[in-house]
Amino acid sequence: MRAVEDALGIEIPNNARILRNLIxxxxxxxxxxxxxxxxxxxxWVDIVSALDADPQATAKLAQSTSDWPKSSADYFKGVKDKLxxxxxxxxxxxxxxxxxxxxxxxxxxxxxxxxxxxxLEALDWQRDVIRAHALLGSKNPHLQTYLVGGMASxxxxxxxxxxxxxxxxFLKSLFQRARxxxxxxxxxxxxxxAPFYLDWAGIGGGLGNFLSYGDxxxxxxxxxxxxxYILNKDLxxxxxxxxxxxxxxxxxxxxEYDDESxxxxxxxxxTRPKYTGPKPPYKFLDTDKKYTWMKAxxxxxxxxxxxxxxRMLVAYASGHERVxxxxxxxxxxxxxxxxxxxxxxxxxxxxxxxxxxxAEKLAEWTDELAESIASGDFKIHxxxxxxxxxxxxxxxxxxxxxxxxxxxxxxxxxxxGKIYNYQAVVPSTWNCSPRDAKGQRGAYEAALVGxxxxxxxxxxxxxxxxxxxxxxxxxxxxxxxxxxxxELNNVHLEAANxxxxxLFRFRVRTNGSC
Numbered sequence: 001m002r003a004v005e006d007a008l009g010i011e012i013p014n015n016a017r018i019l020r021n022l023i024x025x026x027x028x029x030x031x032x033x034x035x036x037x038x039x040x041x042x043x044w045v046d047i048v049s050a051l052d053a054d055p056q057a058t059a060k061l062a063q064s065t066s067d068w069p070k071s072s073a074d075y076f077k078g079v080k081d082k083l084x085x086x087x088x089x090x091x092x093x094x095x096x097x098x099x100x101x102x103x104x105x106x107x108x109x110x111x112x113x114x115x116x117x118x119x120l121e122a123l124d125w126q127r128d129v130i131r132a133h134a135l136l137g138s139k140n141p142h143l144q145t146y147l148v149g150g151m152a153s154x155x156x157x158x159x160x161x162x163x164x165x166x167x168x169x170f171l172k173s174l175f176q177r178a179r180x181x182x183x184x185x186x187x188x189x190x191x192x193x194a195p196f197y198l199d200w201a202g203i204g205g206g207l208g209n210f211l212s213y214g215d216x217x218x219x220x221x222x223x224x225x226x227x228x229y230i231l232n233k234d235l236x237x238x239x240x241x242x243x244x245x246x247x248x249x250x251x252x253x254x255x256e257y258d259d260e261s262x263x264x265x266x267x268x269x270x271t272r273p274k275y276t277g278p279k280p281p282y283k284f285l286d287t288d289k290k291y292t293w294m295k296a297x298x299x300x301x302x303x304x305x306x307x308x309x310x311r312m313l314v315a316y317a318s319g320h321e322r323v324x325x326x327x328x329x330x331x332x333x334x335x336x337x338x339x340x341x342x343x344x345x346x347x348x349x350x351x352x353x354x355x356x357x358x359a360e361k362l363a364e365w366t367d368e369l370a371e372s373i374a375s376g377d378f379k380i381h382x383x384x385x386x387x388x389x390x391x392x393x394x395x396x397x398x399x400x401x402x403x404x405x406x407x408x409x410x411x412x413x414x415x416x417g418k419i420y421n422y423q424a425v426v427p428s429t430w431n432c433s434p435r436d437a438k439g440q441r442g443a444y445e446a447a448l449v450g451x452x453x454x455x456x457x458x459x460x461x462x463x464x465x466x467x468x469x470x471x472x473x474x475x476x477x478x479x480x481x482x483x484x485x486x487e488l489n490n491v492h493l494e495a496a497n498x499x500x501x502x503l504f505r506f507r508v509r510t511n512g513s514c
Contacts, residue, residue, distance in 0.1 A: 002399025003410040004148045013379040016150035018369045026132045031404040032355040037122040043464045045115040046105040047095045053113035065188035079117040099458040106196040129178040150381035175362040182359045190352045204344030204465035206447030208233040210310035215402035226318040235317040249296040252434040261437045266411035266423035296436040305443040306406025306430045309350040347468040388417040428475045
């Protein structure tokens with residue numbers, strides 16, 4: 001939408017801007033909590049060890065971190081009994097496929113039990129708070145109310161079928177519940193777990209280059225989270241982003257260019273598949289040749305990391321007051337300096353920090369929407385350029401956002417009222433990038449260099465770093481039958497993404513939610 005709006009010179013109404021901020025903001029909060037508890041925490045938390053925990057000691061530990069009302073000995077005994085029932089039945093459910101008992105686990109049993117309890121709580125919590133998406137976006141994920149030119153969600157204080165005072169009140173209650181869980185459970189859990197894994201503040205740093213497009217614009221178009229990029233871990237300098245300096249290589253990707261020693265800007269980008277990898281049973285990849293379906297995007301010929309850590313570092317270095325306050329609070333609690341952010345542990349902490357500041361901001365955006373409606377402004381869509389007859393004969397545009405996983409850009413070339421070319425560079429394309437024509441690694445590959453592994457058959461240390469990015473493979477590669485337009489969704493992920501070990505055996509996103 002933003003790419004087409006940019007191409008056609010469309011400015012969306014104020015209410016549409018606020019609605020987009022609200023939808024994206026609650027997505028950050030819900031998505032980051034899901035990631036920590038359900039996709040990443042079990043890299044650090046030993047479920048089986050929790051069976052040895054003392055519920056009374058667990059309650060004392062939990063009460064020392066926050067005043068969350070559920071932190072009683074009886075509550076944790078109930079969780080322990082439920083977990084024991086899973087184990088005794090031989091059906092571990094969501095806990096079945098992991099490396100329990102691995103020597104890399106460091107938490108005491110009580111911390112493990114506390115984390116398991118909050119894992120289960122987060123399942124119910126996220127189902128509740130994401131109801132905001134049903135109200136504002138019709139569904140989650142893949143929202144239905146976004147339109148070029150604004151939104152399709154009606155605003156009318158006199159209609160029960162539109163966003164009105166009741167809707168605003170309900171949203172505020174959902175956002176308050178979201179904030180309470182983030183502040184009283186998620187943040188305390190991160191601060192409780194991190195001290196046992198401080199060695200991971202020196203592992204998984206990777207590229208040291210960080211990119212954020214910036215997002216959540218205010219009424220004047222200024223982003224709440226700033227735009228910029230950082231090179232070589234130097235927080236003293238934030239460089240401005242020029243999308244014209246973005247280009248993609250396919251030197252090691254299963255696509256072809258006429259000259260693969262050069263990168264192409266997305267407006268000139270091509271997506272011509274040419275699979276040259278292994279045949280079934282997909283045992284080996286020759287990484288000196290082409291080895292992935294991901295392209296290799298570069299900014300000013302630099303490989304970049306994107307995501308919550310990149311956003312928080314750019315905001316911190318840009319002087320974002322609230323981000324600096326929360327970052328400094330977390331660092332103070334850990335007794336560490338900003339340098340620990342350049343790591344697997346820092347990546348995990350930054351996601352939590354971003355959740356805290358975003359959860360706070362939701363109430364402010366909701367009040368902003370209420371004030372706009374109270375002023376008599378009900379407009380949600382700009383219709384002036386909706387008719388293709390009013391479009392220029394040829395136009396180009398780029399649209400950008402900061403999805404939960406990082407910088408997301410779309411580039412469109414419109415010609416004679418039709419899309420002539422369309423290219424997307426999504427967060428997992430940046431992070432999962434293969435090497436380029438100059439041999440520069442992408443973020444995942446760089447972050448894994450030097451990772452200590454106790455047992456190659458159970459590479460939990462690799463999982464910790466890769467999961468800290470929150471990979472979404474379905475975001476990075478989309479297949480469409482060019483003859484029928486039908487999406488193809490039967491993909492052998494191990495071969496498509498270049499991993500043939502147990503690395504992505506569990507807890508990797510494949511639902512296409514960027």
